[in-house]
Amino acid sequence: MQSPTHSRAPLSSSEVAWSKRAVARVALWMQRNTPGIYQWYAARENHRWHSEVPFSPLLKPLKQCRVALVNSGGLILDDQQPFNLAVDEGDCSYRVIPGDVDPSRLLVSHMFYDTDNVELDSGVMLPLAVLNDFAADGKIGSVGPRHFSFSGGIPDPGELIERYAPEVAEAMVSDEVDLAILTPA
Amino acid sequence: MVTLLPETTRKLGVPRTLHFPRPLGTPIGRPGDRQGQARDLELCLQAVARLGREEMAEYSGDKMSYPV
Numbered sequence: 001m002q003s004p005t006h007s008r009a010p011l012s013s014s015e016v017a018w019s020k021r022a023v024a025r026v027a028l029w030m031q032r033n034t035p036g037i038y039q040w041y042a043a044r045e046n047h048r049w050h051s052e053v054p055f056s057p058l059l060k061p062l063k064q065c066r067v068a069l070v071n072s073g074g075l076i077l078d079d080q081q082p083f084n085l086a087v088d089e090g091d092c093s094y095r096v097i098p099g100d101v102d103p104s105r106l107l108v109s110h111m112f113y114d115t116d117n118v119e120l121d122s123g124v125m126l127p128l129a130v131l132n133d134f135a136a137d138g139k140i141g142s143v144g145p146r147h148f149s150f151s152g153g154i155p156d157p158g159e160l161i162e163r164y165a166p167e168v169a170e171a172m173v174s175d176e177v178d179l180a181i182l183t184p185a
Numbered sequence: 186m187v188t189l190l191p192e193t194t195r196k197l198g199v200p201r202t203l204h205f206p207r208p209l210g211t212p213i214g215r216p217g218d219r220q221g222q223a224r225d226l227e228l229c230l231q232a233v234a235r236l237g238r239e240e241m242a243e244y245s246g247d248k249m250s251y252p253v
Contacts, residue, residue, distance in 0.1 A: 043192035121216035182186035183212040
């Protein structure tokens with residue numbers, strides 16, 4: 001996998017300005033060296049997006065549930081367009097990851113977290129192999145046919161809320177998914 | 186949802202979350218540690234079944250803590 005955190009350019013559909021790459025480096029430095037300050041900053045920046053989020057109780061035993069995974073770590077397939085990391089408002093779109101994907105085809109299109117671990121093993125962000133083990137062992141009913149990947153670091157999630165998140169929710173309903181586990185970067 | 190930024194998650198009103206106190210970039214287990222990834226994912230499933238609206242559980246020091 002390519003690493004957006006290293007010296008080479010991040011995997012983005014548009015070239016990222018040096019100033020934004022510098023901001024990303026500062027964010028990574030804060031995450032590593034002053035995590036408490038980063039937590040405080042992230043909470044302050046994002047609290048305005050608080051809203052009434054629907055709560056859906058689990059209606060079936062886990063052993064009968066079809067499970068899907070949703071991540072915001074910027075994972076994409078090698079033949080998919082990278083996220084556009086250059087835009088100030090963030091890229092709200094998503095990529096579909098098939099349930100039977102070959103993990104070696106996964107790349108990271110993100111620059112606001114340390115991608116070293118997910119580059120070594122995408123299972124830390126998208127644990128499909130483990131989920132398939134759970135289905136084989138009968139811990140869950142089945143694995144959804146489609147899983148969904150978002151870019152994180154979205155300062156303005158308006159389009160995400162209005163368009164893309166509902167699309168993904170509808171896709172999971174269409175796939176008869178009972179339960180989704182969301183993993184952020 | 187797994188959270189690595191619990192203060193942000195609380196302020197956003199996320200319906201039910203499991204906090205793993207670890208750096209960003211590694212929400213589920215460690216690289217190459219399938220057993221650890223399985224443990225974390227199983228904890229997520231248990232949390233979904235047990236947590237109520239806007240509740241957050243935490244897994245720290247090999248111990249799972251649910252809100253009382």
